[in-house]
Amino acid sequence: MAAEKDRTEVTEAEVAVHWGEEEYYYPPMEFIAQANMTDPTIRERFSEEHFPDCFKEYADLLDWYQYWHTTLDTSNPPFWKWFVGGQINACYNCVDRHLAQHRNKAAFIFVPEPEDEAHVALTYQELYVRVNEVAAVLQDLGLKTGDRVTIHMPMVLELPITMLACARLGIIHSVVFAGFSGQACADRIVDSGSRVLITMDSYWRNGTLLDHKVKADEAVQLAGEQGHEVEQVVVWRRYPKQYHSGAAMVEGRDLFMDELLKKHRGARVEPVKMPAEAPLFLMYTSGTTGKPKGQQHSTGGYMAYVAWTSKMIQDIHPEDALLVHGRYRLDHRPFLHRLRTARRGGHERHLRRCAHVPRRRQAMAHRRTAQREHLPHFPHGHPHVAQG
Amino acid sequence: MNIFHTSPTAIRMLRKADPEGPRHYNCRFKHMTTVGEPIEPEVWRWYYHVVGKGKAVIVDTWWQTETGGFLCTTIPAIDPMKPGSAGPAMPGIYAVILDEEGNEIPPGAGKAGNLVIRNPWPGITQGIWGDPERFIQTYYAKYNKDPNSKDWRDWPYFAGDAATLAADGYFRILGRVDDVINVAGHRLGTKELESAVLTVDEVAEAAVVPRADELKGRVPDVYVSLKPGYEPSEEIMQKVVKAVEEIIGKIARPKHVYIVPDLPKTRSGKIMRRVLASISNQADVGDVTTLANPEVVETIQEMVQEDGHA
Numbered sequence: 230m231a232a233e234k235d236r237t238e239v240t241e242a243e244v245a246v247h248w249g250e251e252e253y254y255y256p257p258m259e260f261i262a263q264a265n266m267t268d269p270t271i272r273e274r275f276s277e278e279h280f281p282d283c284f285k286e287y288a289d290l291l292d293w294y295q296y297w298h299t300t301l302d303t304s305n306p307p308f309w310k311w312f313v314g315g316q317i318n319a320c321y322n323c324v325d326r327h328l329a330q331h332r333n334k335a336a337f338i339f340v341p342e343p344e345d346e347a348h349v350a351l352t353y354q355e356l357y358v359r360v361n362e363v364a365a366v367l368q369d370l371g372l373k374t375g376d377r378v379t380i381h382m383p384m385v386l387e388l389p390i391t392m393l394a395c396a397r398l399g400i401i402h403s404v405v406f407a408g409f410s411g412q413a414c415a416d417r418i419v420d421s422g423s424r425v426l427i428t429m430d431s432y433w434r435n436g437t438l439l440d441h442k443v444k445a446d447e448a449v450q451l452a453g454e455q456g457h458e459v460e461q462v463v464v465w466r467r468y469p470k471q472y473h474s475g476a477a478m479v480e481g482r483d484l485f486m487d488e489l490l491k492k493h494r495g496a497r498v499e500p501v502k503m504p505a506e507a508p509l510f511l512m513y514t515s516g517t518t519g520k521p522k523g524q525q526h527s528t529g530g531y532m533a534y535v536a537w538t539s540k541m542i543q544d545i546h547p548e549d550a551l552l553v554h555g556r557y558r559l560d561h562r563p564f565l566h567r568l569r570t571a572r573r574g575g576h577e578r579h580l581r582r583c584a585h586v587p588r589r590r591q592a593m594a595h596r597r598t599a600q601r602e603h604l605p606h607f608p609h610g611h612p613h614v615a616q617g
Numbered sequence: 618m619n620i621f622h623t624s625p626t627a628i629r630m631l632r633k634a635d636p637e638g639p640r641h642y643n644c645r646f647k648h649m650t651t652v653g654e655p656i657e658p659e660v661w662r663w664y665y666h667v668v669g670k671g672k673a674v675i676v677d678t679w680w681q682t683e684t685g686g687f688l689c690t691t692i693p694a695i696d697p698m699k700p701g702s703a704g705p706a707m708p709g710i711y712a713v714i715l716d717e718e719g720n721e722i723p724p725g726a727g728k729a730g731n732l733v734i735r736n737p738w739p740g741i742t743q744g745i746w747g748d749p750e751r752f753i754q755t756y757y758a759k760y761n762k763d764p765n766s767k768d769w770r771d772w773p774y775f776a777g778d779a780a781t782l783a784a785d786g787y788f789r790i791l792g793r794v795d796d797v798i799n800v801a802g803h804r805l806g807t808k809e810l811e812s813a814v815l816t817v818d819e820v821a822e823a824a825v826v827p828r829a830d831e832l833k834g835r836v837p838d839v840y841v842s843l844k845p846g847y848e849p850s851e852e853i854m855q856k857v858v859k860a861v862e863e864i865i866g867k868i869a870r871p872k873h874v875y876i877v878p879d880l881p882k883t884r885s886g887k888i889m890r891r892v893l894a895s896i897s898n899q900a901d902v903g904d905v906t907t908l909a910n911p912e913v914v915e916t917i918q919e920m921v922q923e924d925g926h927a
Contacts (some may be wrong), residue, residue, distance in 0.1 A: 242717035244729035244797055244804040246781045247865040248789070248812060251658055253697035254665065256674045260647055264694030271692065278738075283709050284739050301737065307757045307772045308744055309737040408884035410907055421746060511746050514682045522755070523746030524682050527739075534686040534740030538707070542690050543620060544648050552618040568767055608622035 266541035284311070287533040290540065292326050293317050294502045311508045311530035312446045318500035318534055319509055320397035324360055325500065329351045331547070338550070339386045342433040351386055352527070356393075358495075363394035365496035370461055372425060374399035374501055377511070379423040381414045381445065382408040383432035387465045387486075391427055396509060396528075403511040403523065405434065411447025413521075417513050418448060419457045420523055427464040427486075431473035438467070442474035449482075463489070505529025563584040621646045621668070624653035626886035628664050633821035636844055639668045642784055646673040648693065652680070653887070655790040657812040658700035665700075679703035679732075679790050681776060683756070685740025685900065688712065688776075689788045701812060702787040711735040715773070719760055725784030729791055729806060732780040733760060733773045740773070779806050796824070799834040799867045803868050807890070810837055814865040817856045819847040822880050826894035836872040837861075838897040840917070842879050849876035873897075873924060877917050884909045896921050 239245045261267060268274075275283045281301035286298070297315035332354040339349040351359075372378065378400050382388045384407070395402040403421045405414050407429075418426060426520075428445040431438050442451040442464055449459045462483045466472060469487040478485070503509075509528040539545050624876075628651065629640070637856045649669055656664070656677055665675055675698055679689040689712060691697070691704035706712035714722040714730040720732045745752040753761075779791040791797070791806025798805045807825045814823040827835040839857055843849065850925040854874040861869050881889045884907070896918050897901045905911045 239728055239803070240716070241799075241802055241804070242730070243722060244779050244781075244806055246727050246729050246806075246809070248658075248809050248867075249864075250783065252700065253699055255697045256694055257672055260674050261694040263647075266692055267694045269695060271695070271708050272705075277711060280709060280711075280736060287739055301769075303737070303767055303769050304771065306767060306912075307737070307753060307761075307774075308749070309741060309769070311739045312745075326759060334927070406884075407785075408907070413907075506743070508743060512682050519870075522748075522751070524742040525744050525746050526685055527743050530739035530741070531685050534738065536739075538686045542678065542687055542692065542707075543622070543650055543692055544674075545620065549620050550618045551620040551622060566641045 256448065260544075263544070263546075265544050271327045271616060281311075284533065288312055288315070288529065289535040290536040291317060291322050291529075291532055293529075297505055311527065312505035312533070315505035315529050316502040317505055317529050317532065318399075318503055319528055320360060320364075320393045320501040322532060322536075323396070324353060324357050328357060332357075334547075337386055337389065341385075343436070349386065356390070359390050360397060361497050362490050362493045362495075363390055363486075364397045364498040365493035366463075366486065367398060367400060368498060369392055369489070369493070370463070372398065372400050374503070375401065375507075376425075377401045377403060377421040377423045378425045378427060379403045379405060379414065379418045379421060380427045381405045381407065381409070381441075381448070382427065382429050382465065383434075383441065385429065385432065385465075385467070387429065391465075392510070397498060397500050399503045399507060399528075401508050401510060405513070407441065411444040412451055414444060414448035415451035415455070416521060417523070418452045418459060419455045420513075420521065422457070424459060424461050425461045425463065427463045427465070429467060431467050433467075438473055440474045440476065443476040446476045448481075463485060471483055503528050528551065619645065622674075623649075623651065624886060625651050625656040625660060626653065626882070626888065628656065628668070629822050630886065631668075632660065632663050633842065633844055636663070637667070638706075639640055646671075649673050649675045651675065651677050653670055655679075655703070655808050656701065656794070657808070657815045659812065659815040661700035665698075674698065677701075677703050679776075679778075679780075679788065683742045684738075684776075685742065688734060688738075689790075693789075694728045699785075699787055700817050702783070702789045704788065705786045706734075706788070712782075712788065714780060714788075714910045715774075717738065724786060726782075729779055729781040731759075731794060732776045732778045732788065732790070735770065735773050737769055737772070737774075743921055756812075767771065798827040798837055799841045800835055800837070800868055805837070805865070805869055807837075809865060810839070810861060810869060813861045813869075814839055814841060814857050816864065817841075817853065817860050819843050819853050820857065822888070822894055823891050824880050824888045825871075826890050828894075828897040830872065837869060838893070839871040839874045840880060840893050841874065842877055842878055851918070874919055875917065875924070877913065877920065879910055879913045881905065881911075881914050881917070882909045883907070893917070 292318040297312035299313040302313045304308035333352050336353045336356045337351045355391040378395055380391055380402055392402050403417055405417050426445055430442045432441055445462050452459055463486050464483060465486045505528055507528050508525045509531055510526055511523040513523050646669055664818050676690050676693055678687040680687045687707055688710050689703040696704055712734050716722055716730045717735045722728050756775050757772055759775040761771060763771050777794050779794050779797050781789045785886040792808040796807045809822045810825040812822055820841045822842045824840045825837050828838045830836040857874045858871055861871055881892045883889060892902050892905060892914060902914060905914045
């Protein structure tokens with residue numbers, strides 16, 4: 230019997246534990262009073278006897294075109310399918326549904342490097358307009374539901390705009406961290422089978438405007454050597470109309486996004502009704518050895534999970550402002566709750582700046598007041614602050 | 618801003634750059650998240666008292682790219698926080714600790730094992746793009762006994778993280794299963810060792826890696842960087858050794874303590890233990906040009922080699 234074993238004896242199948250117990254710290258009453266989740270029976274409601282239907286509570290935070298008929302399909306383990314039969318669009322849930330009440334609330338506050346560049350607050354209405362226009366460009370390039378697109382971009386507003394435009398059309402986006410090399414980008418392009426690469430000419434880091442397009446050229450060439458052709462490279466410009474890269478634009482292959490957008494000003498693109506189990510994005514885990522693994526995340530299940538956890542665990546409310554210090558992953562989370570998110574780069578210099586949130590906070594306070602009257606949101610609609 | 622979302626790495630960097638500074642900032646967070654890796658109790662307390670001023674709740678979330686969202690965390694208004702512990706499993710997540718043979722290690726057993734989720738949940742990855750077999754092998758083959766079963770109960774998800782489960786249902790993550798150091802048949806979690814090292818006042822950041830040893834198989838090597846205003850000294854090295862011996866035990870006594878100017882990090886701030894392990898074992902460090910601070914690798918290599926000749 231396990232219980233009778235000497236508790237201190239550790240076999241080779243186990244790992245020894247030495248760290249002592251730590252004391253508890255209790256949440257302040259002030260926090261509890263405003264918290265989204267205070268139901269002490271929550272774990273009971275999600276106990277095994279209520280599985281998997283308990284997760285309806287998660288999915289109910291989203292807007293569905295059509296409800297699912299099967300909560301969990303286990304017919305092909307371990308490839309689980311959630312909310313089968315349901316139809317949903319991620320972009321609609323992050324953007325469109327907040328327009329009626331929150332179109333003038335800030336969705337994003339971009340804190341640029343260099344520091345003397347003005348912050349940019351993007352409202353939900355503005356986000357809606359820009360996402361639609363980019364979606365129109367993607368459509369014009371011949372991209373359609375189910376295609377894969379690799380996005381190799383820094384932490385700038387154009388990144389979530391591009392991601393959301395893909396989601397609007399059911400295009401599976403694979404975001405590659407800007408700090409990664411052309412080789413790493415090439416491996417992910419090849420593995421995902423992306424025919425289109427979306428990149429940016431340059432971006433700021435530690436006081437230097439880095440040449441980023443050069444990595445796109447490297448990536449396309451290296452992908453070619455692996456027998457995969459990238460047909461189109463779409464290049465955002467950090468400063469529209471100004472090109473800050475030593476890498477020449479390749480005729481017929483490379484296109485400037487700001488030029489493509491000219492044709493689509495004011496365009497509106499209907500969100501595509503996607504099956505809940507359709508892939509929303511790929512996120513490659515690098516690991517230290519072996520080929521990167523393209524984790525494939527679903528539209529309905531993923532969105533439901535992040536909607537609930539960001540609301541109940543991160544306790545995001547529409548009037549909150551979230552400072553995200555680090556790199557973008559697929560963050561649809563704040564959008565789900567109409568959150569204003571502050572985005573910052575992950576290196577030390579920014580960290581120090583982050584430490585100076587006080588100065589910035591005053592600006593934020595003004596902006597927040599402004600937002601109450603005018604600004605937008607994400608799935609639960611809170612703003613994000615971005616940096617790049 | 619009233620919600621702060623960042624990684625333990627960023628917190629350690631902030632603490633290293635200016636350990637007292639945040640006390641004077643005019644900021645007021647209600648909620649702070651840490652993601653990406655476990656946070657050491659010492660660093661947690663600094664984050665709580667200095668950055669959060671004792672007024673913000675912290676959620677130390679455990680999740681992975683694969684999981685699509687948090688799997689272990691406190692629910693901030695319901696569960697008290699415990700430094701170094703992620704917290705209980707999320708609602709609807711049935712998490713257990715299994716040993717290598719698949720036996721459950723009960724709560725409060727004082728032993729660690731593999732963190733396993735018994736059920737599927739909505740956020741879980743649908744698979745590895747284009748490679749279903751690798752998906753099964755990586756996450757499910759270890760504990761699945763019947764590949765033909767259509768019952769989810771037969772498909773526990775192997776997360777690849779080592780953890781311990783306390784009697785109160787709180788999970789404490791010890792690091793990747795691959796990072797567990799086997800010293801003379803005694804398996805040690807790197808995060809426990811690093812937590813012990815970080816109790817030394819002068820230490821800003823720490824990484825523990827295994828060094829091959831003829832006698833014990835593996836022994837821990839410790840790499841640390843110091844807070845501003847401290848110079849490397851024999852005394853600090855001894856303090857580090859003592860902290861490990863006292864908190865973890867003599868079995869974990871480090872073979873070497875290297876005080877380095879900085880630890881090699883990726884551009885997203887993750888400490889590259891793999892590079893340090895290669896240096897400790899005189900192996901090829903591989904391509905380090907993508908690191909945030911590639912120059913530090915050579916400096917460390919020189920230090921370690923000199924030490925070897927001494």
